[in-house]
Amino acid sequence: MEEHEHEALPPAVPPVNRRDFLFRLGLALNTVAAAFVGIPVLGYVASSMFKGKAQQAWVALGNLDSFPTGETRLASYRNPFTTPWDGATADIPCWVRRKPDGGFQVFAINCAHLGCPVRWFPQSGLFMCPCHGGVYYEDGSRASGPPPRGLYQYEFRVRSGHLEVRGGETPNLSEPV
Amino acid sequence: MNRLRALGKWFDDRLALGRLYDQTLGHRIPLSSASAWYVFGSATLLCLIIQLVTGICLSLVYVPAPDQAYASIEYLDYVQPLGWYLRALHYWGSNFMVALVTIHLIQVFLFGAYKYPRELTWMVGSGLFLATIGMAFTGQTIRFDQDAYWGVEIIVSILGRLPLVGEYATHLLQGGPIVGSETLSRFFTLHVFVIPGLLISLLVVHIRLVLVLGISEYPEAGKPMDKETYAEEYEATVARAGIRLMPEGGGKDLVFSALILTAIILCAAFIGPKIPNGPADPSLIHTVPRPDFYFLSLFAAFALMPPYLEGFVIVYLMPLAVVLLFAVPFLSRGAERHPSRRPGAVVLVVLVGVSLVTLTSEGVRSPWSPEMDAWSGQPVQPRFVEGRSPLEHVGATILQVKQCRNCHALDGKGGKRGPDLAGVATRLTPDQLVRQVLQGGGNMPAYGKHLAPHEVSALVAFLETLHPANAPAARNSAPPSPAAAGHPDKR
Numbered sequence: 001m002e003e004h005e006h007e008a009l010p011p012a013v014p015p016v017n018r019r020d021f022l023f024r025l026g027l028a029l030n031t032v033a034a035a036f037v038g039i040p041v042l043g044y045v046a047s048s049m050f051k052g053k054a055q056q057a058w059v060a061l062g063n064l065d066s067f068p069t070g071e072t073r074l075a076s077y078r079n080p081f082t083t084p085w086d087g088a089t090a091d092i093p094c095w096v097r098r099k100p101d102g103g104f105q106v107f108a109i110n111c112a113h114l115g116c117p118v119r120w121f122p123q124s125g126l127f128m129c130p131c132h133g134g135v136y137y138e139d140g141s142r143a144s145g146p147p148p149r150g151l152y153q154y155e156f157r158v159r160s161g162h163l164e165v166r167g168g169e170t171p172n173l174s175e176p177v
Numbered sequence: 178m179n180r181l182r183a184l185g186k187w188f189d190d191r192l193a194l195g196r197l198y199d200q201t202l203g204h205r206i207p208l209s210s211a212s213a214w215y216v217f218g219s220a221t222l223l224c225l226i227i228q229l230v231t232g233i234c235l236s237l238v239y240v241p242a243p244d245q246a247y248a249s250i251e252y253l254d255y256v257q258p259l260g261w262y263l264r265a266l267h268y269w270g271s272n273f274m275v276a277l278v279t280i281h282l283i284q285v286f287l288f289g290a291y292k293y294p295r296e297l298t299w300m301v302g303s304g305l306f307l308a309t310i311g312m313a314f315t316g317q318t319i320r321f322d323q324d325a326y327w328g329v330e331i332i333v334s335i336l337g338r339l340p341l342v343g344e345y346a347t348h349l350l351q352g353g354p355i356v357g358s359e360t361l362s363r364f365f366t367l368h369v370f371v372i373p374g375l376l377i378s379l380l381v382v383h384i385r386l387v388l389v390l391g392i393s394e395y396p397e398a399g400k401p402m403d404k405e406t407y408a409e410e411y412e413a414t415v416a417r418a419g420i421r422l423m424p425e426g427g428g429k430d431l432v433f434s435a436l437i438l439t440a441i442i443l444c445a446a447f448i449g450p451k452i453p454n455g456p457a458d459p460s461l462i463h464t465v466p467r468p469d470f471y472f473l474s475l476f477a478a479f480a481l482m483p484p485y486l487e488g489f490v491i492v493y494l495m496p497l498a499v500v501l502l503f504a505v506p507f508l509s510r511g512a513e514r515h516p517s518r519r520p521g522a523v524v525l526v527v528l529v530g531v532s533l534v535t536l537t538s539e540g541v542r543s544p545w546s547p548e549m550d551a552w553s554g555q556p557v558q559p560r561f562v563e564g565r566s567p568l569e570h571v572g573a574t575i576l577q578v579k580q581c582r583n584c585h586a587l588d589g590k591g592g593k594r595g596p597d598l599a600g601v602a603t604r605l606t607p608d609q610l611v612r613q614v615l616q617g618g619g620n621m622p623a624y625g626k627h628l629a630p631h632e633v634s635a636l637v638a639f640l641e642t643l644h645p646a647n648a649p650a651a652r653n654s655a656p657p658s659p660a661a662a663g664h665p666d667k668r
Contacts, residue, residue, distance in 0.1 A: 048352045048359065049345040055354050076460045083358045087244025088458035089326070090357060109462060114479060115334035116327055117462040119549060124579040125627040130465040131331070132480040133545040133584075133594050135622050143622030145545075146484045169354040170330070172337030174344045 055081045056168040061096060061106070064161055072097040072120050072138060075106075080168045092167060094154060095120055095127070097138065104163060107140050108152035108171045115172060118151065127151065152176050202427075204388060205419035207411070209395035211426040214288070216433035217281035221309075223434040224274035225380070227441065228312075231267040232369065239319075241365035243358050246321035247456040254450060265445035271313055273441055275471050278309045283526055286505065289514030290393040293404050296506035298386040301379050303502045308376040310471070315368035317469045321361060322453030327466030329356050329364070335479075338491045356459075391415065392422075393514075401512030465549065473540030474533045480545040481536075544593030547583040551591040555582060558590075565642060572639025575632050579624065587643075595621060602643045602650035609651075610637045 057080035067073055075096045082090040095107040095118075107127070109117045116131035126143060127136040134145035141150040152171035157164050169175060189195050238257055240249040253260035282302065285291055291299035314332075318325045333356065336346040352359025391411055420426050451469075455461060468476050482490060501508070509522065516523050548555070562573055576582065576598075584594035596604075605613065614633055617623035628636070644650045 046349065049348045051348070051353060074460075074462070079355055079357065081353075085242040085244050086358045087242070088456060088460065089243040089355075089360075091458070091460050092355065093460040093462060109459065110330060110334070113334070115330035116466055117459070117464065119462060121552075121580045121583075123552075123627075124581075124624065126580065126622055128547045128549065128580075128583060130546055130549055131327075131476075133547055135547070137622065137626075144617065144620045146480065146487070148484055148487070170333065170347075170351070170356060172334045172343070172347060174337045174339070174347070 056166055057081075058157065058159075058164045059167045061094070061156075061163045061165055064158065064163060067096050067098040067104070067163065069098050069102060070100050072122065074120070075163075077165060077167050092170075093117070094165065095151075096163065097140075104156055104158075105140060106154040106156045106163075106165050108154065110152065110171055112142070112147040112149045112151060112173070112176075113145070115170075148173070149176075201388060202423040203421045204391075205415045206392045206422050206426050207394040207414045208418045208420055210392040211420060211429065212395050213429050213433075214284060214395075215392065216430050217277050217284055219427075219430040220434050220437045221274060221277040221281055222380075223437060224270050224277060224441075225376070227266060227270040227438075228274060229373070231263045231270060232373075234263050235267055236369060241319060241361055243321065243361050243457065246319065246361060247453060250320060250322075250453050254452070261450055262445060264450035265448070266441060267316075268451045269441045269444040269448070271316055272444075272470075273437060274309060275313050277437070278306050282306055283530075287516045287522060287526060288393070288396050289509075289516075289519060289522070290396075291506045292402060292509070292512075292514060293407060293506075294390055295386070295393060298383065298390065299506050300503050301383045301386065303505075304379045305376060305383060306502075307499070308372050308379065311372045312368065312376070313469065313471055315364045315372065317451075318364045319361065319368055320451065320453050321457045323455045323457060323461065323464045324466050324468065325453075326356065326457035326459060327464065328468055328472075329360060331466070331468075335491055338488055340492065396514035396516070398513070398515035398517045400515075402514060403512065463549075465546070467540075467543075470537065470541075474536035477536040477540035477543070480543065481539065542593070546592075547580075547594055548592040549583060551582045551586075552577055552580040555587075555590045558588060561587060561643070565639070568635050569639045569642055571632075572635035572637070575628070575636045576639060579627070579636075584621070598640065598643055600644055600648070602641050603645070603648045604651060605640075606651045606653045607637055607641060608653055610640050 059077040059080050061075045061077050067075075073096050074093055076091045076093040079086070079090040079092055093109045095109065097105040097107065099105065107118075111118050111129040111131065111134045113129065113132055113134045116129050118127040118129045118134070118136065120127050125138040127138075127140075129135070129145070129147075132146050134147040135143040136147070136151050137143050139150075140153060142148075155166040235253065238249055238253050238260060240246055250264075253264050255261070285299065285302070314328075318329055329351075333347045333351055336350060337343045339346055348354060350360070350363065351357075352363045394411070394414060455464065467473070478490075479487065509519075511519065513519055557573070557577070562570065565573065581598075582591035584592040586593060586597045586599075588599040589597065601610070611633060613619075613621065614628065614636060615623060615625040641650055
């Protein structure tokens with residue numbers, strides 16, 4: 001059917017005709033429309049890349065009394081920014097060491113090698129990692145195994161009898177807290 | 178009957194099914210391509226179909242939110258009628274799919290089927306291979322048990338090693354600065370929308386290429402391929418001795434696929450689904466995260482490679498391996514296709530195969546991981562403590578309570594990170610033992626700060642007894658100075 005119509009058209013048409021113009025106009029309009037859709041989509045997906053520091057805040061870890069001098073204890077804080085469906089993933093554990101002089105060290109649970117949860121052994125004063133065998137001393141420094149550095153340490157402060165840490169970010173080598 | 182035929186013709190006039198069949202399932206292939214070796218691609222496709230059907234069904238129940246994901250998996254396993262069976266089919270289907278796509282890739286590589294004119298078919302196939310691996314990883318992640326949670330942490334830590342972009346890459350994958358609800362949503366979206374979409378698109382191109390270029394003929398040694406005449410010869414071969422893919426050529430595919438389907442059904446019915454190992458709660462730290470078996474080799478590689486190599490491997494070697502996979506047709510340009518004329522290709526396959534099998538078996542044993550409960554849980558055989566002095570008994574106790582056995586086995590019982598201590602006295606003198614305990618070294622932590630001098634004496638006294646009856650303990654060549662004897666802390 002269509003071929004017959006084409007044959008019926010007059011053979012002499014100018015090089016830029018109406019159909020050509022419409023086609024190019026259509027391409028241009030769609031490119032603009034695609035940008036209006038595409039840029040917000042990219043922004044929506046990539047927004048997570050840029051909310052790192054903004055999501056950090058001071059959160060309470062517990063009473064000073066709950067951390068006896070000379071001991072290292074497991075504590076956990078509620079991630080400062082959560083969604084209602086976060087469940088248990090918003091409760092971030094960490095190791096709190098009360099040094100013999102009364103000062104604190106707050107270690108991230110994540111091994112500096114590849115992020116597995118390190119476990120504290122008070123008898124030998126070591127943190128051991130169950131994944132690839134990284135071991136750390138009680139002050140968080142690297143003892144043996146593949147970790148390239150000691151345990152990550154959170155910033156902390158003491159406010160009205162409570163220990164607080166600056167939480168909200170899982171540490172790794174490119175952002176060691 | 179005539180009426181049925183007329184109805185068929187009515188549809189065929191409109192849908193042109195006959196022509197479609199001639200160009201697809203009925204297209205002619207060389208007789209030599211109907212070999213029993215050429216069954217792995219179609220079997221992989223069968224697995225994909227199982228995965229699509231069971232996956233869509235599972236998504237009817239599964240909830241991709243951290244507070245309910247684990248509960249919905251348990252619901253599937255124990256409440257939803259046949260939920261356990263569909264989970265099992267999906268799990269075993271994925272195992273078989275990873276295995277079959279790998280075998281398909283190896284077979285195509287060994288048969289030189291990626292050579293002219295099928296370079297693009299290989300590259301698209303490599304994309305399909307990577308997409309399958311991506312499906313396997315994201316799939317084990319949205320099980321959202323403890324292995325899944327820490328598996329994500331491991332991948333994020335690997336990304337975090339990237340220079341400059343590390344922080345952005347981790348945040349993009351996590352959907353924020355921590356592993357949480359957006360992370361699970363992202364892995365779910367990757368697993369059910371993004372990667373399957375990519376996989377099906379690539380598959381369409383892959384099959385289009387197979388139809389346009391034809392299935393490669395069975396390789397013949399000493400019959401090099403000539404680009405000038407290849408297309409002509411292929412046409413001639415098909416015209417002279419060609420058969421239709423279906424039904425003549427496809428019988429072996431149907432039989433093999435039926436065998437695979439049976440195997441998947443049997444595994445699913447009798448072994449069942451992968452049971453999740455506890456909810457993804459980061460505060461439950463008494464966990465020993467392990468990936469599903471196809472990633473154990475990677476897991477092992479990261480434990481065994483020297484730490485200074487890790488950055489290089491992550492930043493350069495892993496991307497380079499992907500580039501090399503895609504570039505195979507352009508790196509191997511010889512005209513011979515038969516493996517007997519391509520020893521390099523065979524050696525490469527054997528080398529990669531042996532490496533992967535070795536790393537996987539090491540990954541299963543993971544001797545580098547301390548055995549976290551060995552110090553309190555592993556029994557001590559009587560012969561190590563029978564007839565020992567009180568001092569040596571104290572030493573034996575110290576060996577336990579200081580967690581030495583998390584890394585050191587006693588006659589095979591305990592951690593494998595350090596050497597077995599059963600015969601340690603024959604290897605190290607008392608002085609060397611003291612030094613090793615206090616200062617560590619050779620991948621052992623130093624215990625100087627956590628052992629009192631009398632504890633070191635007792636521990637070394639016990640270690641001194643650890644030698645076979647017929648092999649005496651090692652001794653210093655020079656007698657120790659009287660002042661130091663018995664006082665390891667003074668050395």
